[in-house]
Amino acid sequence: MAPLRPRPERRRVRVTGTVQGVGFRPFVYREAVALDLAGFVLNDSSGVLIEVEGDEARVAELCRLLSSSAPPLARVTSVHWDVLAEAGGYEGFRIIESEAGQVPNAAVSPDSATCGDCLSEVVEPGNRRYGYPFTNCTNCGPRYTIVLSVPYDRPATTMAGFKMCAECQAEYDDPADRRFHAQPNACAVCGPRIALYDPGRRLLSASGAALAALAEMLCAGKILAVKGIGGYHLAADATDRGAVAELRRRKARDDKPFALMVADLEAARELCVLDPDAEAALISVARPIVLARRKPGTAVAEAVAPGVDDLGLMLPYTPFHHLLMAEVRRPLVMSSGNRSDDPIAHADEEAFARLGPLVDAVLAHDRPIHIRCDDSVVRATGRRLQMVRRSRGFAPEAFTLTGRARRQVLAVGAELKNTVSVAKESQLVCSHHIGDLEHLATFEAFVQATSHLCRLFGIEPDVVAHDMHPEYLSTKFALDLDFEPFAVQHHHAHIASCLVDHARTGTVLGIAFDGLGYGTDATMWGGEFLVADFDGFERVGHLRPVALPGGAAAIREPWRMALTWTAAALGAEAATRLGEKLDPRWEQVLRIALGEGGSGPSVLTSSAGRLFDAVAALLGLRKKVTYEGQAAIELEMLARPVPRDEAPRYQADIVEGAGAGLADVLDPAPLVAAVLEELGRGSDPSVVAAGFHEGLGRATAALGARLARRHGLDTVALSGGVFQNVRFSDIVEDALVAEGLTVLVHRDVPPNDGGISVGQAAIAALGAGPGAA
Numbered sequence: 001m002a003p004l005r006p007r008p009e010r011r012r013v014r015v016t017g018t019v020q021g022v023g024f025r026p027f028v029y030r031e032a033v034a035l036d037l038a039g040f041v042l043n044d045s046s047g048v049l050i051e052v053e054g055d056e057a058r059v060a061e062l063c064r065l066l067s068s069s070a071p072p073l074a075r076v077t078s079v080h081w082d083v084l085a086e087a088g089g090y091e092g093f094r095i096i097e098s099e100a101g102q103v104p105n106a107a108v109s110p111d112s113a114t115c116g117d118c119l120s121e122v123v124e125p126g127n128r129r130y131g132y133p134f135t136n137c138t139n140c141g142p143r144y145t146i147v148l149s150v151p152y153d154r155p156a157t158t159m160a161g162f163k164m165c166a167e168c169q170a171e172y173d174d175p176a177d178r179r180f181h182a183q184p185n186a187c188a189v190c191g192p193r194i195a196l197y198d199p200g201r202r203l204l205s206a207s208g209a210a211l212a213a214l215a216e217m218l219c220a221g222k223i224l225a226v227k228g229i230g231g232y233h234l235a236a237d238a239t240d241r242g243a244v245a246e247l248r249r250r251k252a253r254d255d256k257p258f259a260l261m262v263a264d265l266e267a268a269r270e271l272c273v274l275d276p277d278a279e280a281a282l283i284s285v286a287r288p289i290v291l292a293r294r295k296p297g298t299a300v301a302e303a304v305a306p307g308v309d310d311l312g313l314m315l316p317y318t319p320f321h322h323l324l325m326a327e328v329r330r331p332l333v334m335s336s337g338n339r340s341d342d343p344i345a346h347a348d349e350e351a352f353a354r355l356g357p358l359v360d361a362v363l364a365h366d367r368p369i370h371i372r373c374d375d376s377v378v379r380a381t382g383r384r385l386q387m388v389r390r391s392r393g394f395a396p397e398a399f400t401l402t403g404r405a406r407r408q409v410l411a412v413g414a415e416l417k418n419t420v421s422v423a424k425e426s427q428l429v430c431s432h433h434i435g436d437l438e439h440l441a442t443f444e445a446f447v448q449a450t451s452h453l454c455r456l457f458g459i460e461p462d463v464v465a466h467d468m469h470p471e472y473l474s475t476k477f478a479l480d481l482d483f484e485p486f487a488v489q490h491h492h493a494h495i496a497s498c499l500v501d502h503a504r505t506g507t508v509l510g511i512a513f514d515g516l517g518y519g520t521d522a523t524m525w526g527g528e529f530l531v532a533d534f535d536g537f538e539r540v541g542h543l544r545p546v547a548l549p550g551g552a553a554a555i556r557e558p559w560r561m562a563l564t565w566t567a568a569a570l571g572a573e574a575a576t577r578l579g580e581k582l583d584p585r586w587e588q589v590l591r592i593a594l595g596e597g598g599s600g601p602s603v604l605t606s607s608a609g610r611l612f613d614a615v616a617a618l619l620g621l622r623k624k625v626t627y628e629g630q631a632a633i634e635l636e637m638l639a640r641p642v643p644r645d646e647a648p649r650y651q652a653d654i655v656e657g658a659g660a661g662l663a664d665v666l667d668p669a670p671l672v673a674a675v676l677e678e679l680g681r682g683s684d685p686s687v688v689a690a691g692f693h694e695g696l697g698r699a700t701a702a703l704g705a706r707l708a709r710r711h712g713l714d715t716v717a718l719s720g721g722v723f724q725n726v727r728f729s730d731i732v733e734d735a736l737v738a739e740g741l742t743v744l745v746h747r748d749v750p751p752n753d754g755g756i757s758v759g760q761a762a763i764a765a766l767g768a769g770p771g772a773a
């Protein structure tokens, strides 16, 4: 046997991913010292660089630990090393300071919920951080929302104005400390403070007294603006019917559900039915709002989520939240601090100006928020977690592309639920949720986010990808920039975003069902079957196009689509009988629907979202909606009590080659006829809603499977806002799987327009790109 003699080896190791500002260097330091290795570790513009020397097996062990035992907030994308021939001659192992002034390429990490270690300090009497609402360490705390520029260092954050006290500085400087280089490190002596103001910005109380006064006011039914990590919340006692109704009135929000904060998992279980996915999401460091089915008979006021049997729950994610929840001991409404659809308020002046008139007091603090960041929203579908709104806690974590970007890209997204994305090399970064650009304040936030994201990730765009819709403000913005514009069709972007979500490449059959997106033929698409990859797409099938009477009015007033689809299914006479019951303006709408409008030809749409609206209106749910997708959401809720195997299966027609460019057409007219017939017969609306879901879902899958086979494809990608309807998504997925196909369903990228910039960026970065046929 050969003798076991240690053999020395020297390696240079490159670690990429989210590895800065997350305690990675001290982690490497501790492990290297424990393994008795020499060398150094440093942050540079590409991530973390390590040189290490010592016993061969131990050097290999360190390299293994880099990905297997990384600190909780680190996301290691790759670990590569070269073996160096010469000895390094290091003295021990050292952490070397970062070099400034390079092109940034290292990821800034998302904001992260208070870790267990910090929380125990906050609740431990006698600890120097007892009761301190801004306690954090390298394993937790704010990141993205406080970063002004990179490299991520204290002077480049909104903590720059706070000089650390001697004790905090000592922690910050000690490689063995949990707070080594924790940029937002602070304590009650040197750090940010909370204060309570009246709506006119007169100071009422500060620090601990402010927290006590805040809790007292909430418990007395008052409404307060409360500053958090990514912006202000409007807070109220969720069990106080009067307070919730008053908040709805002041916020000018009719029906859209309010999110709730509860103290812990136990409290969440009291309110909602939670599966393991939902529980995991609730306690994850991202701390999103989790949508889950509410239990009957809880103390939560009905008006928190009227007409919807889901609640949006989240757990505390800052020490301040933990302290507050311990004081009030009841669920709180914590709704985005805005009026109606404005962007969430994040600057103090803005909060007092815009929220002051809505609240009884304002709880502020003096740590500025650089980037406003709404709470994220996820849903546990029973099969997977699915992102609904990707923002705080997730942005700006990068997606790894399946190839190297051919060009640096800025993608400006859609009009509603806007996000922006950038891509270079093998990374794609999507911004926080920005919102609906039709509001001026949101558009300004969009412009700011665009330049911030480019600066943070060192992007000098070769192309700016945008939607084809000429009227989107994001499109107009892109065309005004000095970079080469690149138009990406809306539904192509949806399908590409689903490929990024699954790190897939190659051609798939994409089914994109959503509200409305601008098509290449200038009609409004939204029920599309595309043979697609990053290079391009072919529209091989679509829903039967019908009129969109009144354009945007048809979105707000689903009865218009109900009339249109009734005319399409049963003709003018049946539509006339229905119209008389629906709305005094029915005659004009019917003329447009039948193509007899005197005011010129109507826009046509193949939108699946508008079809759901129509059926919801026929079932008596909604003649008008107060938020986008409301009718479709309520249609899904209506069908819920009916088990899938007890649902009728209404039929839809598939007509081969009857569509644009000889595409196949999915004609739901027979489905709509069946709905009307069942209703006429007095059938249970829940059963009819279930039958509609089953019929449309199975027909969609049947056409999808047929098209996939015809084009030699084994994978189908499902995208677009309609696939947020879990029942519908499950029906389509099951039927496609039964046909032997692989089905891609969204997980980390939202299926709705929040994912559009991701798809645009991937197509522009990886595809044939501008100028290609």
Ligand SMILES: [Zn+2]
Pocket: 114, 115, 116, 117, 118, 119, 135, 136, 137, 138, 139, 140, 141
């Ligand atoms: Zn911590």
Ligand SMILES: [Zn+2]
Pocket: 164, 165, 166, 167, 168, 169, 186, 187, 188, 189, 190, 191
């Ligand atoms: Zn301090």
Ligand SMILES: [Zn+2]
Pocket: 490, 494, 514, 515, 516, 517, 720, 721, 752, 753
């Ligand atoms: Zn869309």
